[in-house]
Amino acid sequence: MAGYADRPWLPRYDDDLPHDITPDTDDALAMVAATIAANPDGDAIRYVDSAITWRELDELSDAFASGLLADGLSSGDRVAMYLQNVPWFVIGMVGIWKAGGIAVSINPMNRERELNELLTDSGASVLVCLETLYRDVAASVVGGTAVTRVFTCSELEFQTGNDPRLFPNQERIRGEGTTDLAAFCEEHRGQKPPAVSYTRDDIAFLTYTSGTTGPPKGAMNTHGNVTFNSFAYREWCHVSSDDVVLGVAPLFHITGLIAHITLSLCTGAPLVLFHRFEPSAAIEIIERHRPTFTVGAITVFIALMNAPNASEGSCESLTKIWSGGAPIPPSTVKAFQSTFGRYIHNIYGLTETTSPSHGVPPGGDAPVDEASGALSVGVPIFNTVVQILDDDGKELPAGEVGEIVTTGPQVVKGYWNKAEETANALPGGSLHTGDVGYMDDRGWFYIVDRKKDQINAGGYKVWPREVEDILYEHEAVREAAVVGVPDEYRGETVKAFVSLKSGTTVDPDELIAFTKERMAAYKYPRQVEILDEVPKTVTGKVLRRELRDR
Structure with missing residues (x-):
């Protein structure tokens, strides 16, 4: 059994990194309110060539919440968001919380069958989606679900450049029977919804994962899960309001939700968004907005290295880089460091751990397993205990391979309306990850295989x-x-x-x-x-x- 506090050698990497943390609140909405109050006129979102202040984010999310409530949304109702990395995603999520609802994040790459499956399982009564996604996918799906109201928006809003690399679609298409989200918020602008508060066990959003048993399951990420790992990112990665967060991970994904959106909402660091990842445009946006922190899949960093306009100084502002979601070849870390002079720290977690459960501490390099060549995913983060268990549930000593089992305040309480799957994956509240790995004698963890075929x-x-x-x-x-x-x-x-x-x-x-x-x-x-x-x-x-x- 291993937790962060069991690592006496870690302070040599960072003397300021505590062993345990206590978030300021268990209520993600209270976290947002504190950030807005601290700097209302500062930038909350920088979208391509424009910016939205915290005050504007507050007003727009108030308007959306007020309109939802006027429409009859009740506490605990689900609102699905079928969007790319656009400002409406952040505004919508905060607005849903202000209305007492649960946000359901849906992959914008999902097609009709997949969208129908998630809308049906979540029971969402409201859908927020891009106009193009409504035209191409959702229009043929929503009629057979519980959705009674569809809001559409465009990726072209909140920016002026219309860069074809980022916005290949340059037209506005209002779907029949849909409501324009911007017009709806303007209609309710100036209204404030009744105050609402949450406990740590209230659900903040449902994030869908295939997990290890096949059909999609809605992980119930609670306000306590969300606030803990938002503060964990803040402390582990040393992010403050002086930083700027680069949003390269998809916002529907747990990495984008926590390492981008709620980390920004927690710290007050502006969040840089640009609809869709395109390497050459990303290089220009990095050079324009000078982001200091990001988390993304290793494929993002490979693409940046191979962008035609990349230069040695392109990523110099990015002094705090972590990567997760997929195995990282050590050779890629070396190549990125050689190209841009920046080290990529590994980080590991699952949807069910609300993003990180392990991470490489700042200021140090992850070791590489000599036998397999695998790069360590790090050590357990704050307040987190990790075990390596054999098939009989017996804990294994350092060096032996078994299933990774995680216990901590970031672990979800279960899957939406799936008691059996919850009992199988989370017996006693500990997550059986389905990932196979081991811990070395210094406490570093390595992923070596998958227990299932995912x-x-x-x-x-x-x-x-x-x-x-x-x-x-x-x-x-x-x-x-x-x-x-x-x-x-x-x-x-x-x-x-x-x-x-x-x-x-x-x-x-x-x-x-x-x-x-x-x-x-x-x-x-x-x-x-x-x-x-x-x-x-x-x-x-x-x-x-x-x-x-x-």
Whole structure:
């Protein structure tokens, strides 16, 4: 069993890093109010070439909350946000809290089937989405769900440059039966919703994860989870109102929600957003806004290194960089440091740990496992205890490989309306992560494998069965098996093995295109190999390990 306080050697990396922290509040909305009051005229969001002050964020979120309440939203109702990295995401989330609601974050890459699944499971009565996403996806879905009101907005709002690299769509498209979010907020501008407060066990948002058992599950990230890890980022990474946060992680993802949005709401550090990540535009935005802190998947930093306009000084303002969500090759860390002179610290966590449970302390480099070449994901953060357990639940000593089990104030209380899955993954409140790793004799943790077959493609989680189900919809496919295979850019990518029905033929590229049309972009297989037979055990179980070994 290991917690941060068990690391007497850590102060050599940072004498100021405490062993335990106590957030100022367990209420994320109270955290926001304190930040707004401290600097109302400072920048809250810097979006491409424009800025929104804390006062404006407060007024717009007040207006949204007031309008939701006038519409009949009740305490605990769910409001889904189907958006890219735009200011409305932040405004909407704060407004939902002010109205007493629960925010539901939805991946903007999700297609009809996936969106329907999440709206149905969450029971969301309100949907906030981009106009283009409504036109292309949501318009054909919402009628069959509990959604009674759809607000649409545009990525073109709050900025003036209309850079085609960031905004390939340059038109406004109001969907029939939808409400323009900006007009709605203007209608209610100047109104203030009744005061609302939360306890640490109240749900702040639902974040969906495939976890280790297949279908999406809504992790119930509470106000206590959110405030703790917002303050944990603040203290661990030394972020203050003097910093500027670069929002490169998707805001719907737990990293974007905590390491970008709520860290900014906690510290008062402006949050830099630019709709979608595009490397050359990102370099220009970094040089313009001089952000000092960010957390992103390693693919972000690879892309920055390879941007055509990258130079040695492009990232000099970024003095505090962490990366999580996908394995980090040590060679990439060295290459980034050689290119920009900045070290990338590893950080590790899950949706169910509300972002970090482990991190590399500032000021020091993570060790590399000599046997596997894996870079350590760090040590447990404040107030967090981590165990390595064998299959029988017995704790293992340093150096032995087992499942990582995490206990701490950032661990969610369960999954939305899924008691059995909650009991399986969180017995006694400790999270059985499904990740396999070990702790060395100095307390550094390493991830060496996955307990289940989940694929981690550039920080996005993919469940093989979902991809297989789509492949089975193709008329020529007899059997399908999907695994994760190493990929230099994404860390891991999706590969499908299929056997065909007798008398049929199909090209692998056709199968790739077939799945691409029906799934989020990160899920469809980049590789398809056609076999005479998919290898199976005598009981019919697919031998995934044999396929990976191929």
